[in-house]
Amino acid sequence: MPILEVKQLTKVFGSDPKRALPLLEQGWSKEKILQESRLTVGVNQASFSIEQGEIFVIMGLSGSGKSTLVRLLNRLIEPTSGQVLFEGTDVLKMNPEALRQFRRKNIGMVFQKFGLFPHRTVLQNAEYGLEVQGIPKKERTEKAMEALSLVGLNGWEHSRPDQLSGGMQQRVGLARVLANDPDILLMDEAFSALDPLIRKDMQQELVELQSKMQKTIVFITHDLDEALRIGDRIALMKDGTVVQIGTPEEILIQPANKYVERFVEDVDLSKVLTAAHVMRKPETVSIERGPRVALQLMRESGVSSLYVTDKSKKLIGIVTADDAAQAIKDGSALEAVLQLDVPKVLPDMLLNDMFDLISSTRLPVAVVDEDERLKGIVIKGSVLSALAGNAVPEAGNGI
The missing domain is CATH 3.10.580.10 (CBS-domain)
Structure with a gap:
């Protein structure tokens, strides 16, 4: 069984959003629905499954719906319709307490903005999620130190965020999530704010880290090179719709339509194919x-x-x-x-x-x-x- 299954997941923004559902079923475009009903389609009937331990990349241009989609997976944004099944359990049917436990124990999120507390040390930032859960001080410190070691920040635990580089700050954000030991990591453009060289280093470190920890990662990006470098499979989005899902090789060699073909036409295949x-x-x-x-x-x-x-x-x-x-x-x-x-x-x-x-x-x-x-x-x-x-x-x- 896949660790995560998404079935016909849809998000429509506006007053009485369910009005748009029959229109989407009829094949209306995002633009036509906006013109006729003043409703905005964020995600349109997305369906896919994610296997345990894979890096699943969701990518697309700005406005394609990728960041909305990843927030539907943990209900930071409430879906309009559809299903999100975690190991067979529908996340959309969880009551507030069950959803809170799901977010604490099963799914973690790393944002583009590091969101570190400037007055806290690296260690205190890394153990914050465990502190909120009421984990005893000794236990949460041990788990946070293990997470910091995983991301290569041994020796920096007593430093403050302003003493770290951008890449190191992002590692602290990643360690904070890893300390909770979630089954799934959601990473929303996690490296976009970094300089190009640091960004490339972080991509490589993520791949190496994944070989050790074998987490399931849903990674959001607008950068095709980044998607090709780290993704086991890629879902390419346009106007809220998933237009193709495949391995990097499948996306490059067998584009599903003209849009995907144009998206990948400038990629140097020699830097992707092995x-x-x-x-x-x-x-x-x-x-x-x-x-x-x-x-x-x-x-x-x-x-x-x-x-x-x-x-x-x-x-x-x-x-x-x-x-x-x-x-x-x-x-x-x-x-x-x-x-x-x-x-x-x-x-x-x-x-x-x-x-x-x-x-x-x-x-x-x-x-x-x-x-x-x-x-x-x-x-x-x-x-x-x-x-x-x-x-x-x-x-x-x-x-």
Whole structure:
């Protein structure tokens, strides 16, 4: 079960907002409803689900409804209609006490403005949410210190906010939420107020932090590069409507309509796509099979070389048809003719970081995991195809 499900969630601002619901059902636009009824559609029948531990990015231009949508999830703004299901329980049906507990224990929010108390120390700011809940001093201090350690602020706990940089202040805001240990973090343009270099550092730190804490994060942004850098999936909004949901690769390679296509047209794909996105299946042979089997497999597959692995699929090297034929002639084993110096990268390496390697070798680049197991290969044609927005074909070694 997804940790959070949103079904037909709608927010209309104005007098008697439910008047707009049948009009939305009929497909009226936001502009037409405003002209005819003087009602403003903030969010229009949004539906999506969020899995445990994923970073789900909601993005769009100013006025697209993204900040309204994230505030509907914890009812800082009351929805006009729809459902928000947290682990199957409808948040919209919670009474005031249940909603208060939900906000305290299950869902936390980090705002664009840090909202730190200037007269409190970093530690006192971080433990504020626990203090409001009546948590004993010793326990809340321990939890706040753990949260500060997570965000890299050890040694700053007795400083005041005005002694910190913008990025450090934002970390305090994040620590304040993490101290409550919520299941879901809502981050509304949390890095927008930061300088570009600090912002990029914070994005990277968030990704690294997520690998440790495995929280579910709903991240709001108007910055496409930021969404592509941190998001597992992205929901793109326009005029209150979710127009496409997908992975960064799906948004870039398969835009749902002309609006999405224009939105992503200037993105440098080489800084988004990784080796895993463009790798293709290699032709392989186990080292135990010998040169005759290797040569026969090359003939059957129509390739001039094979990647050689052990039984666990760990990459050992590469053998060409000429070398296999020579080994047969000499009566030697396959390992005697292997080329061991095979260019290798990890699956998450960006294409932009691979260009020098790809251009300087005549061999395809092997994609291996941290245990050196062969996952695929990257050839120049696949890279060019992907950068042109095309799918990567399944094929052999390409050499």
